[in-house]
Every structure is written in C-alpha cells, then in structure tokens.
Amino acid sequence: QVQLQQWGAGLLKPSETLSLTCAVYGGSFTGYYWTWIRQPPGRGLEWLGQIMHSGTTNYNPSLKSRITISVDTSKNQFSLRVNSVTAADTAVYYCARLPLVDWNLDYWGQGILVTVAS
Amino acid sequence: QSVLTQPPSVSGAPGQRVTISCTGSSSNIGAGYDVHWYQQFLGAAPKLLIYGNNNRPSGVPDRFSGSQSGTSGSLAITGLQAEDEADYYCQSYDISLSGVVFGGGTKVTVL
Numbered sequence: 001q002v003q004l005q006q007w008g009a010g011l012l013k014p015s016e017t018l019s020l021t022c023a024v025y026g027g028s029f030t031g032y033y034w035t036w037i038r039q040p041p042g043r044g045l046e047w048l049g050q051i052m053h054s055g056t057t058n059y060n061p062s063l064k065s066r067i068t069i070s071v072d073t074s075k076n077q078f079s080l081r082v083n084s085v086t087a088a089d090t091a092v093y094y095c096a097r098l099p100l101v102d103w104n105l106d107y108w109g110q111g112i113l114v115t116v117a118s
Numbered sequence: 119q120s121v122l123t124q125p126p127s128v129s130g131a132p133g134q135r136v137t138i139s140c141t142g143s144s145s146n147i148g149a150g151y152d153v154h155w156y157q158q159f160l161g162a163a164p165k166l167l168i169y170g171n172n173n174r175p176s177g178v179p180d181r182f183s184g185s186q187s188g189t190s191g192s193l194a195i196t197g198l199q200a201e202d203e204a205d206y207y208c209q210s211y212d213i214s215l216s217g218v219v220f221g222g223g224t225k226v227t228v229l
Contacts, residue, residue, distance in 0.1 A: 044221070045207055045209075047217050047219065060217060105154070106169070108165075109163065
C-alpha cells in the first residue's frame with residue numbers, strides 16, 4: 001500500500017520561503033515522477049513541478065524562477081521550496097506520484113494548507 | 119487560465135446521465151497523452167476516478183465512464199446519485215510543458 005505523507009510550515013509572512021517535504025511509504029521510488037500540485041482556496045489544481053529519483057526536474061514556467069524541488073533517495077522523500085512568497089501563494093499544497101508510463105496521479109498526499117499573511 | 123477546458127458546472131436529477139467535456143490541444147491530448155479524471159470532495163485530496171481515458175481503478179463504480187477522441191476527452195456519470203456531488207478535474211500530460219496539465223474543474227450538482 002503506497003502512502004504519501006507531507007509536512008511543513010502552514011503560516012508564512014510575505015517574502016519568506018515555503019518549505020514542504022513529502023515522504024513515500026510502500027512501493028518503489030524509481031520509475032515515477034514525484035510531483036507537487038497546489039490549489040488556491042475555491043480554485044482549481046495547478047501543477048508546480050516534478051522530480052525523478054535521479055534528480056531530473058521539470059517546473060511550471062510560471063513559477064520556475066522561485067521554485068526548487070529536491071529529492072532524498074536515502075529516505076524516499078522529496079521536497080518543495082518556493083522563495084519570496086506572497087498572498088497569491090496561499091493554497092493547499094499536495095504531493096503526488098506520477099507513473100512514467102501512465103502519466104496519471106495515482107497516489108496523493110493529504111494536502112497542507114499554506115497561508116501567506118502579514 | 120487552465121490548459122484544458124472544462125465547463126464550470128453541470129447538474130442533473132438523480133438517475134439521470136451527465137457528461138463533462140475536457141478540451142485540450144495538439145500538445146497534450148492530441149499528442150497522444152491519455153485523459154485522466156479526478157473526483158474531489160470539499161476539504162479532501164483529489165482521487166483518481168478514471169485513468170487511461172476509460173479505465174476505472176478498483177472500487178470506482180461502473181456508472182463512471184470515460185472516452186477520448188482527437189484533442190478532447192469526456193466523463194460520463196450514468197444513474198446520477200446524491201453522493202456524486204463533487205468537483206471533477208480532467209488531467210493530461212503536455213509535451214511542450216513537459217508537465218501535468220489540468221482542466222479548471224467542473225462542479226456536479228445533483229438536483
């Protein structure tokens with residue numbers, strides 16, 4: 001049974017750095033893209049970026065200058081950092097697994113609400 | 119603005135059939151990437167409902183079905199039930215973006 005468990009700070013001030021980590025339990029860590037997605041309150045889903053176990057990354061161009069995704073294969077974890085946050089970064093942040101063959105998001109973390117407010 | 123286009127809302131009476139369209143382009147659905155569908159209840163993470171255009175994960179009722187043609191996909195719910203009231207998102211992969219793309223979401227209301 002695959003489980004994704006995520007954690008990180010839920011309240012930030014403008015200009016601070018958002019930092020979240022997602023741990024993967026069960027299943028293989030290879031053969032997938034490990035993905036970050038966010039959902040602003042009352043709005044739709046937005047793909048932020050993804051990383052493979054090798055460290056290969058792809059980022060959404062709209063956030064590319066502020067976002068870093070990293071991986072720790074020794075712990076089966078991957079992390080998200082977003083620099084210089086503003087109120088527009090307030091959202092529920094999800095981690096998810098993306099199989100390289102099927103390209104669907106088959107397992108999701110529980111989600112963390114990150115609020116940016118002064 | 120989302121890369122994939124969905125209607126904001128659809129509604130139907132219990133027992134009726136509703137469909138949700140998902141329109142993409144030649145860089146995602148039209149490039150041969152499958153359409154996938156997710157169901158999301160308020161306060162919960164999205165759940166994979168349909169994968170690979172028309173496949174249901176274990177446990178998903180067979181009243182949910184999907185299809186794909188050209189640059190579009192579609193989700194159908196037959197025999198609509200009150201418990202189907204939720205938000206539904208389509209998703210594909212985009213070769214230009216090298217990443218996941220979503221529709222804006224469709225709210226299904228059971229009248």
